[in-house]
Structures are given as structure tokens and as C-alpha cells.
Amino acid sequence: MNALVPEIGAAADAKLGASISVRNLNVTYPNGFTAVRDASFDLDPGTICALVGVNGSGKSTIFKAIMGFVRPTAGEVRLCGLTVGEALKRNIVAYVPQSEDVDWNFPVLVETVVMMGRYGHMNFLRMASRADQYKVDEALERVGMSDYRKRQIGELSGGQKKRVFLARALAQEGRIILLDEPFTGVDVKTEAAIVGLLRELRASGHLMLVSTHNLGSVPDFCDHVVLLNRTVLAAGPTAEVFTQKNLELAFGGVLRNFQLGGAALHDDADARSVTVLTDDERPLVLYGDKHSRRQEPDGK
Amino acid sequence: MASDMSALLTELLIPFQYGYMLKAMWVSALVGGVCAFLSAYLMLKGWSLMGDALAHSIVPGVAAAYIIGAPFAVGAFFAGILASVAMNFVKQKSRLREDAVIGLVFTALFALGLLMASIWPTSVSIQSIVLGNILAIADEDVVQVAIIAGVSLAVLLLVWKDMMVTFFDESHARSIGINTTFLKGLFFTLLSACTVAALQTVGACLVIAMVVTPGATAYLLTDRFGRLIVISVALGVTTSFTGAYISYFLDGATGGVIVCLQTLLFLAAFYFAPKHGLLAARRRRLEAIEAAA
Ligand SMILES: Nc1ncnc2c1ncn2[C@@H]1O[C@H](COP(=O)(O)OP(=O)(O)OP(=O)(O)O)[C@@H](O)[C@H]1O
Ligand SMILES: [Mg+2]
Numbered sequence: 048m049n050a051l052v053p054e055i056g057a058a059a060d061a062k063l064g065a066s067i068s069v070r071n072l073n074v075t076y077p078n079g080f081t082a083v084r085d086a087s088f089d090l091d092p093g094t095i096c097a098l099v100g101v102n103g104s105g106k107s108t109i110f111k112a113i114m115g116f117v118r119p120t121a122g123e124v125r126l127c128g129l130t131v132g133e134a135l136k137r138n139i140v141a142y143v144p145q146s147e148d149v150d151w152n153f154p155v156l157v158e159t160v161v162m163m164g165r166y167g168h169m170n171f172l173r174m175a176s177r178a179d180q181y182k183v184d185e186a187l188e189r190v191g192m193s194d195y196r197k198r199q200i201g202e203l204s205g206g207q208k209k210r211v212f213l214a215r216a217l218a219q220e221g222r223i224i225l226l227d228e229p230f231t232g233v234d235v236k237t238e239a240a241i242v243g244l245l246r247e248l249r250a251s252g253h254l255m256l257v258s259t260h261n262l263g264s265v266p267d268f269c270d271h272v273v274l275l276n277r278t279v280l281a282a283g284p285t286a287e288v289f290t291q292k293n294l295e296l297a298f299g300g301v302l303r304n305f306q307l308g309g310a311a312l313h314d315d316a317d318a319r320s321v322t323v324l325t326d327d328e329r330p331l332v333l334y335g336d337k338h339s340r341r342q343e344p345d346g347k
Numbered sequence: 348m349a350s351d352m353s354a355l356l357t358e359l360l361i362p363f364q365y366g367y368m369l370k371a372m373w374v375s376a377l378v379g380g381v382c383a384f385l386s387a388y389l390m391l392k393g394w395s396l397m398g399d400a401l402a403h404s405i406v407p408g409v410a411a412a413y414i415i416g417a418p419f420a421v422g423a424f425f426a427g428i429l430a431s432v433a434m435n436f437v438k439q440k441s442r443l444r445e446d447a448v449i450g451l452v453f454t455a456l457f458a459l460g461l462l463m464a465s466i467w468p469t470s471v472s473i474q475s476i477v478l479g480n481i482l483a484i485a486d487e488d489v490v491q492v493a494i495i496a497g498v499s500l501a502v503l504l505l506v507w508k509d510m511m512v513t514f515f516d517e518s519h520a521r522s523i524g525i526n527t528t529f530l531k532g533l534f535f536t537l538l539s540a541c542t543v544a545a546l547q548t549v550g551a552c553l554v555i556a557m558v559v560t561p562g563a564t565a566y567l568l569t570d571r572f573g574r575l576i577v578i579s580v581a582l583g584v585t586t587s588f589t590g591a592y593i594s595y596f597l598d599g600a601t602g603g604v605i606v607c608l609q610t611l612l613f614l615a616a617f618y619f620a621p622k623h624g625l626l627a628a629r630r631r632r633l634e635a636i637e638a639a640a
Binding site for chain 2: 114136141144149159160164171
């Protein structure tokens with residue numbers, strides 16, 4: 048009987064659908080610096096959206112505004128049609144932090160960290176029920192960290208830590224998941240595992256906003272892109288927005304850009320030129336003006 | 348021989364025959380327990396010196412309370428809040444680092460307290476605030492201390508998990524709807540209140556040990572926050588009770604005895620702790636070298 052309660056709660060939230068609506072958002076820090084000016088974009092359920100921009104372009108600031116850590120000086124953020132405060136109370140948003148924000152020496156075990164994802168579903172005293180325990184086991188299983196559950200949180204590698212925090216977001220069952228640079232310092236295998244998980248979540252109607260410098264993997268798994276430079280430069284479906292022209296606009300001279308001659312490169316009829324764009328990690332390769340997408344397992 | 352033994356036993360039981368000793372022992376144990384609870388959080392945040400700062404800042408409040416005849420806890424409490432607000436204000440409005448701000452505010456208030464006590468000498472010597480005097484504690488003070496400690500303990504038992512999340516990962520705490528600003532405010536309020544209570548037992552100079560040492564010792568013994576709290580509180584209660592008991596035979600200086608006991612236990616944990624101790628680290632290293640050879 049008890050085990051049913053969280054499900055009913057989740058079902059009620061599902062009806063709301065997962066959406067983010069950012070309207071004319073302005074954020075000015077106490078020192079007077081306006082990090083984001085007049086930013087607007089909308090995201091619907093079943094989306095993985097990349098937040099892309101140079102260092103200091105306001106990616107983390109947008110996250111902070113969505114989480115209510117900074118109050119907008121103008122404009123507003125709505126989550127599933129609710130204000131940020133209401134959305135947080137209903138456990139709609141899960142947040143996977145940048146690694147620097149966590150105290151790794153804190154005496155907590157991996158399983159306790161994941162259990163913290165369930166706190167919002169528990170009563171005032173935060174007593175875990177069988178259902179909570181089960182959801183923690185399941186989340187650890189899904190990210191492949193079950194074997195490490197009794198480790199102290201600092202005794203993990205960078206990629207393992209990321210997976211634990213992803214498990215916490217899964218256990219929290221938020222419809223909206225924010226991931227601040229989940230791929231920094233993560234090897235290809237773990238990245239693939241994380242991406243696979245995000246795709247599963249997308250299929251079940253979740254909305255994910257991912258900030259990343261891995262330009263190359265954006266077309267692989269993100270169906271939407273928001274390009275930032277202290278304001279929204281472009282936002283929309285990846286195929287339309289993630290173009291060489293827009294990226295050069297977003298990154299200016301920062302982007303390394305190699306163009307390899309068209310016809311010279313091919314001995315067949317395919318005479319498109321190859322452009323390699325790189326921010327810092329995996330480069331983006333453009334054939335003519337099209338992305339070189341790797342095949343996705345689910346054929347999306 | 349048998350009579351020797353029974354004489355010794357009678358001698359050892361003497362403290363339990365005096366009302367003032369019994370009172371001193373259980374009040375110390377209660378205060379030691381709550382302070383140890385708070386220490387589990389305080390030392391993790393690198394805020395250890397905050398306890399010291401608060402204890403010293405409270406002195407002018409206590410002096411003022413005695414001068415106008417108000418309950419000492421009220422004066423101390425307001426001074427504690429004043430100190431917290433002043434520290435936060437100076438920190439936000441200047442570019443000074445936290446340690447400098449803490450040092451500035453607490454010495455200023457401590458000096459003010461000493462000044463007040465020398466201008467308006469009261470029946471209570473400032474020495475009993477600075478060094479504590481649990482053996483001579485008045486009955487109304489016992490009531491105040493017991494209420495402070497009891498209420499703090501109850502509040503902590505209710506919110507310990509929310510505070511754990513807040514201290515570990517504040518952004519996650521907010522994302523699940525925990526009011527972290529309120530909880531941090533609550534933590535400092537409890538800390539101020541318990542420092543006031545601890546003033547009576549160990550005095551302003553040694554309060555810092557009560558809110559740091561038990562937590563630091565427990566930290567070496569476990570990786571689970573729940574257990575850390577249990578171990579820390581157990582250490583706080585036993586050392587404070589035993590300390591008060593032993594101080595009967597040593598004629599006073601309760602605070603010194605309590606803190607010495609706590610430090611001894613810390614050193615023992617530092618050396619012998621099964622996972623994080625020196626001995627264990629050395630053994631594992633030797634094993635690794637042997638295995639490699
Ligand atoms: N607390 C703060 N006070 C004042 N300015 C800030 C604060 N936090 C960030 N900024 C400024 O706001 C701008 C945007 O910062 P933000 O952290 O959002 O960048 P970002 O896009 O996440 O960069 P990165 O790729 O390096 O993570 C930066 O220029 C930064 O200097
Ligand atoms: Mg950032």
C-alpha cells in the first residue's frame with residue numbers, strides 16, 4: 048500500500064508535462080555585472096537540450112536562475128507552468144552539480160547521497176520507506192554503481208562521482224533534470240553510458256538541459272540547442288541552430304576552425320568540404336554544412 | 348585489604364553524595380552532548396573558529412545581563428546574535444577574508460565585555476564567565492541551561508537530516524524544497540544558545556573544544572554521518588560527566604578536565620582508528636609493500 052504513494056505523486060506530476068519557459072530573463076549579480084540579458088527560450092517534454100557558449104557566457108547563471116539561487120532582475124522562469132518556488136516544492140527539478148560545488152570529504156556513503164534524492168518525497172523526519180530503498184537500489188543499478196554503494200563519496204573517480212549524482216537525480220524522479228557540464232573529465236565509455244541514460248529518460252518524457260563544451264557530441268544526442276553569449280544568440284532544433292555560422296557567432300575567435308579543401312579530399316562524387324570546429328574537447332565535424340551524426344541505437 | 352578496598356570505594360562514591368556535584372555532573376553531560384551534536388556539523392564546514400568567536404562575543408551580553416539583573420541567557424543570546432550579524436555584515440560589505448572578520452568582531456566584543464565588568468563590578472566575577480564554574484552553578488542558571496540544551500537537542504533531532512543535506516550540497520537541498528537560509532540561521536542560533544550553556548560549564552576560553560573535539564574524533568572513526576553524530580554525542584556526554592566527576596578530586600577546573608579527556612580520546616582515535624588512524628595507514632602500507640615483494 049505504502050509503496051504506491053510515490054507512484055501516485057509521480058503520475059500527478061506527469062500530467063503537468065515537463066516544460067521550461069524562460070521569458071526575457073535578466074540576471075545582475077550584486078557587484079553590478081549583468082551576466083544574462085533578455086534571454087528567452089522554451090523547451091517541451093521529451094527533449095535533451097544543450098546549453099552551449101564560451102566560458103562566462105552565462106550557462107551556470109541560467110541554471111542558477113532556474114533553480115532559484117539568483118533572483119532575476121527582470122523577466123521570469125516558469126517550470127511546467129509553475130513558478131520556480133512551487134516547482135521545487137513539488138520535486139519537479141533535479142540538479143546534477145558541477146564537481147567543484149561538492150565537499151568530497153563529507154562523511155557520507157554513496158547510497159546515502161542517492162537517498163538524499165528521495166528526501167523531497169518523504170515526511171518531515173525523512174524516514175526512508177521500503178519504496179524509497181527500492182528506488183535507490185534501482186537508480187544505483189541503472190548507472191552501474193551498485194558495487195560502490197558502501198564507499199565514502201570522496202573515494203570515487205571523477206566519472207564515478209558524476210554517475211552517483213546522476214543516480215541521485217534518477218531517485219529524485221524529477222521531470223526536469225539540469226546537468227552542469229556532466230562530461231568534463233569523463234572517459235568515452237562513461238560518456239556513452241550517461242548519454243544512453245539520458246536518451247532513455249527522454250523517451251519517458253523527461254526534459255534535460257545540459258551545459259557542455261563537447262561540441263562534437265551535441266548533434267549525437269541533443270535535439271535542441273540554446274546558444275548563449277550573455278544573451279540567447281539562437282535557440283531551437285539542433286539541425287537549424289547548430290550551424291557553423293551560429294557557432295562562429297557564439298564563439299567568435301575562440302573556436303578553432305580547420306577547413307579541409309572540398310574536391311581535393313574526395314575521389315568520389317561527394318565534393319563537400321570538411322570543417323572541423325573545436326571548443327576544447329571533442330571537435331564538431333561538418334561535411335559541407337551537415338553534421339556527421341553517429342548512428343543512434345534507437346534510430347532517432 | 349578488604350577494608351582498604353571498601354574505603355577506596357566509599358571515597359570514589361563521595362561526589363555522588365553531594366547535591367551540587369550531582370547537579371554539576373548531569374548538567375555538564377547534557378551540555379557536552381548538545382555541543383558535541385553541533386560539533387559534527389561545525390568542523391565539517393571549516394567553521395570551527397566560529398564557536399570560539401561566538402563564545403567570546405557573548406561576554407559583554409552576560410556582563411550587561413548581570414548588571415541590569417536580567418537572566419544571563421538573554422544577554423548572552425542577544426550578544427551572540429549581534430556578533431553573527433556583525434560578522435556577516437562586515438564580510439559582505441568588505442573584501443576582508445572570513446578569519447580576519449571573525450577575529451575583528453570577537454576581540455572587539457570580548458574587550459567590551461572586560462571593560463564593562465571593570466567599570467561596573469558585579470557580584471559575579473568575570474572570571475567565572477571566562478573560565479566557567481559549574482561546581483558553583485546557581486539553581487536558576489541550571490534551569491536556563493537545561494532548557495537551552497533540551498530544546499536544542501529536540502530541534503536537532505528533528506532536522507538533522509535536512510541540515511546534513513544543506514551542509515553537504517546546498518543546491519540539492521534547495522532543489523528538494525529545503526529552506527537552506529532558514530536552516531543555516533537556525534544552526535547559528537542553536538550554536539549561540541549552546542555556547543551560552545557551555546560558558547557555565549567550561550567557560551568562554553574552552554567552549555571551542557566542546558564544539559570541535561568530539562566531532563573531530565568521531566570523524567576519524569566513521570564515514571557515515573548518522574554514526575558520526577551518535578559517536579560524537581556519546582563522547583561529549585561521557586567526557587563531560589566524567590570530567591565533572593574527576594574535578595571533585597582535583598578541586599575545581601572542571602572545564603580543563605573535560606577538555607583534557609576529550610583531547611586524550613582524540614589522540615587515541617588519531618592513532619588507533621581502524622580506517623583513518625595512523626596505525627592502520629602504516630599497516631596497510633606495509634601490507635602493500637609485502638604484497639608487491
Ligand atoms: N557570484 C557572481 N558575482 C558576480 N559575477 C558573477 C558571479 N558568478 C558569475 N559571475 C559572472 O557572470 C558571468 C557568467 O558566469 P557563468 O558562471 O554563468 O558562466 P558559464 O557560462 O557557466 O561559464 P563556464 O563555461 O566557465 O562554466 C561571468 O562573466 C562571471 O564572471
Ligand atoms: Mg559554468
